[in-house]
Amino acid sequence: MFLDILHYWVDVRFVLLSFAGAVAGLFVGSIPGLSVSMATALLVSITYTWAPTDALATIMGVYVVGVFSGAISAILINIPGAPSSVVTTIDGYPMAQKGEAYKALKYATIYSFIGSIFGLVALALLAKPLTSIALKFQPMDYFLLALFGLAAVGGLTSRSFSKGLVSALIGIFLSLIGLDPVVGSPRLTFGIQNLKAGIAIVPALVGLFGFAEVLTVVAEGEQSGTVEKFVKQTVKTKDVLKEFWRSMYYCVIGTFVGALPGAGGPVASFLAYGEAKRIVKNPSRPFGEGAYEGIVASETANNALIGGALMPMLTLAVPGDAVTAIMLSVFYVHGLQPGPNFLKTNPESFSTILASGFLACFFLLFLGLLLAPRLSKVITIPKKYMIPIVTLLCVIGSFATNKRLFDVALMFFFGIMGFILRRNGYSIAPITLGLVLGGMMDSNFRRAISLASTSSSPIITLFGRPITIVLLIFTIFTIVINMPAFKTWRLKKDK
Numbered sequence: 215m216f217l218d219i220l221h222y223w224v225d226v227r228f229v230l231l232s233f234a235g236a237v238a239g240l241f242v243g244s245i246p247g248l249s250v251s252m253a254t255a256l257l258v259s260i261t262y263t264w265a266p267t268d269a270l271a272t273i274m275g276v277y278v279v280g281v282f283s284g285a286i287s288a289i290l291i292n293i294p295g296a297p298s299s300v301v302t303t304i305d306g307y308p309m310a311q312k313g314e315a316y317k318a319l320k321y322a323t324i325y326s327f328i329g330s331i332f333g334l335v336a337l338a339l340l341a342k343p344l345t346s347i348a349l350k351f352q353p354m355d356y357f358l359l360a361l362f363g364l365a366a367v368g369g370l371t372s373r374s375f376s377k378g379l380v381s382a383l384i385g386i387f388l389s390l391i392g393l394d395p396v397v398g399s400p401r402l403t404f405g406i407q408n409l410k411a412g413i414a415i416v417p418a419l420v421g422l423f424g425f426a427e428v429l430t431v432v433a434e435g436e437q438s439g440t441v442e443k444f445v446k447q448t449v450k451t452k453d454v455l456k457e458f459w460r461s462m463y464y465c466v467i468g469t470f471v472g473a474l475p476g477a478g479g480p481v482a483s484f485l486a487y488g489e490a491k492r493i494v495k496n497p498s499r500p501f502g503e504g505a506y507e508g509i510v511a512s513e514t515a516n517n518a519l520i521g522g523a524l525m526p527m528l529t530l531a532v533p534g535d536a537v538t539a540i541m542l543s544v545f546y547v548h549g550l551q552p553g554p555n556f557l558k559t560n561p562e563s564f565s566t567i568l569a570s571g572f573l574a575c576f577f578l579l580f581l582g583l584l585l586a587p588r589l590s591k592v593i594t595i596p597k598k599y600m601i602p603i604v605t606l607l608c609v610i611g612s613f614a615t616n617k618r619l620f621d622v623a624l625m626f627f628f629g630i631m632g633f634i635l636r637r638n639g640y641s642i643a644p645i646t647l648g649l650v651l652g653g654m655m656d657s658n659f660r661r662a663i664s665l666a667s668t669s670s671s672p673i674i675t676l677f678g679r680p681i682t683i684v685l686l687i688f689t690i691f692t693i694v695i696n697m698p699a700f701k702t703w704r705l706k707k708d709k
Contacts, residue, residue, distance in 0.1 A: 218562070222569035228271050232570045235275020236577035240585065242276070243283030250280035252427060252604075254540045255419035256611045258547060262416070266548040266563060271570040273544060277537055278574035281517055282326035282582060285509075289318045299516070301483035305501065305508035312504055317449045321506045322513045323582030324454050325461055329514040330575045332465035333472065333521025338568055341529060342557060347681075351530075351554065353662035354676050358685040359532055360651040360658075364644060365692040381640045385648020386655065388413050395657055408620040415543040417612035417625035418649060422642050424608040425629025428601055430636060457507065461514045463489065468515035472522020486515035524567065528552050531654065539646045 222228045235257075242253040253276050261269035284299030289306035302322065309318040351359070364382040391402045392412030403409040464486040471482040490501070490511035497505040524541075526532045531552040533539035545552050550563055557564055612625035632642050666672040677686060 218565035219569040219572065222267075222271075222566060223573065228267065228570070229573060231268055231271040232275040232573045233577055235272035235277075235570075236279040236574050236581060237275075238272075239276035239278065239280030239574075240283045240581050243280035244286040250277060250284075251537055251540060252420075252424045253280060254537050254544075255416070255422075255424060256607055258416050258419065258540060258544050258611075260611065261544070262547045266550060267566050269544060269548060270563065270566045271573075273541060274567060274570035275574045275577065277541070278330050278517070278520060278571060279578045279581065281520060281537075282323070282330075282513065282578050285322040285326070285513055286319065289315055289322065289509075299483075299512070301487045301512040301516075302509055304487070304512075305499075305503070305505045308499075308502070308504035309506065309509075314504065318506065318509055320449045320583065321454055321457075321509045323579060324451070325457070325510045325514040326517040326582065327575055327579045328458070328461055329465055329468055329517030330520055330578060331572070332462070333469050333518040334568060334571045334575065335521070336469045336518075337521035337524050337528075337571075341525060341564070350681060352679065352682065353658040353665065355679070355681050355685055356530075356658040357655050357662060358682065358689055359530060360655045362685060362689040362692060364648060364651065365689055377640045378644050381635065381642070381644035382648045384635075385645040385650075386652040387648075388418070388645075389649050389652025390656060395653075408618070412653075413649065414616060414621050414624060415546075415649070417621040418628045419540055419543065419646065420608050420611050421625040421628025421630075422632040422645060424604060424611075425625060426632030426636060426642070428605050428608070429629060429633035431601060433633070433637070457510045460490075460493065460507075461510055463493075464511050464514040465518040468518030469522035471515070472519035473525045482515040482519045483512045486511040520571070528556055528564065528567075529554060533650060539650050542650050 238253065239250065243250055254273060257269075257273050257276060261272060264272075285302045285306065288299040288302040289310050306318045306322065309315065364386075365379070387402070389412075391409055393399065393410055394401045400410055467486045467489065468482040471485060487501075487508060490507050494501075494505075494507045497507045499505045501508050523533070523538045527538040527542055529552070531542065533542050542552065550556075550560055608625060608629070609622055612621045613619065632645075635645070636642065662676060666675040669675040671678075677683065
């Protein structure tokens with residue numbers, strides 16, 4: 215595997231594409247309102263004609279550096295560039311107010327690098343063992359795994375569990391539109407000819423993550439933020455690395471959360487930050503008032519999540535977060551089939567992901583230490599200039615995939631839908647996962663029922679295997695603990 219990775223590292227074209235993605239991720243992630251998810255969705259439409267290796271190199275560059283760069287605006291103007299950077303604002307902005315913005319950015323850069331490396335190493339070491347387990351999965355197991363992912367993301371990405379489930383159901387409903395895979399008849403197309411092929415994933419994602427963001431910014435007015443005065447300080451790397459061993463614990467948290475379908479960066483950051491408050495007995499300052507230990511926990515965990523989130527996506531075809539849900543569509547667009555046989559049938563693609571991921575980690579370190587401090591002016595570009603550019607990119611990206619104006623209309627529809635749902639407290643992430651996983655749930659459930667119908671003991675056939683029982687327990691447990699009635703009971707019990 216190492217020789218395969220080294221082969222890509224000596225390919226100048228591959229390195230340049232990965233670097234281009236890293237630079238794009240740095241700028242996109244650091245500008246509030248332009249998310250890594252949106253950038254990845256736009257890249258799907260740009261790279262669909264490229265060779266899979268080129269597309270993966272660019273997208274991994276955007277992914278790795280984009281997750282880190284949300285910390286730049288979080289520290290400098292108290293506006294997180296990404297949801298996973300919300301926790302970084304808690305201590306990052308107070309440090310900037312005290313004239314320690316450079317120090318905060320250095321901690322964020324180095325521990326984002328450490329977290330990313332750890333997550334990718336975990337991916338390299340654990341992907342094959344996960345694959346051996348995945349090969350034992352039956353149709354009902356895949357259905358329950360997807361259901362567990364949707365239940366988990368519904369509970370973790372929305373304040374209301376019921377709203378999270380509604381979002382997931384909307385995504386599943388939309389995934390069922392098109393020709394029935396079994397009988398071949400149109401399903402839920404409402405007589406619209408262009409819907410017979412199903413919902414095109416690219417315009418849907420561009421609408422949900424791109425145009426919906428445009429509408430949100432326009433509706434809320436221009437976000438303002440005062441960039442704190444940036445003073446370059448002498449911050450010794452050896453002092454920064456004093457938190458290294460504690461960061462390993464945060465790496466484990468981030469990687470584990472990433473491997474849970476649908477959990478995402480915010481969950482990893484909050485969990486790691488909570489643990490930092492518990493285990494750091496003498497922080498440099500009280501947490502919330504500029505403790506660099508808080509930045510270490512947040513940035514380490516949300517970057518370690520990258521490798522973890524790729525595990526279920528590659529081995530089970532179940533995305534670990536919103537970005538990997540979009541990346542899943544990249545694989546399908548390029549004819550790649552993630553799942554239990556992926557590492558055997560596409561070892562070169564797995565090596566591509568690891569090679570570009572590790573390259574992006576070093577670009578993160580280089581760009582974070584050299585260029586990030588100079589972005590304090592770029593991130594305050596007025597929205598009146600950014601909004602038209604983003605809107606144009608959304609239109610071009612939607613049209614370019616199939617060269618249909620219908621896809622542009624579809625993008626606008628999903629953008630308006632995403633905007634309305636966000637305004638009413640519904641999360642977009644469950645819709646994305648439902649849209650991607652719905653087809654898999656439908657086909658595997660029907661296949662499982664078909665196999666069970668020929669058995670003398672249908673219930674045993676469906677739920678009698680150890681893997682199935684474990685997944686069923688996890689799914690039921692996830693649904694129960696997120697139900698309002700259970701939460702109310704727990705609150706009464708604690709009192």
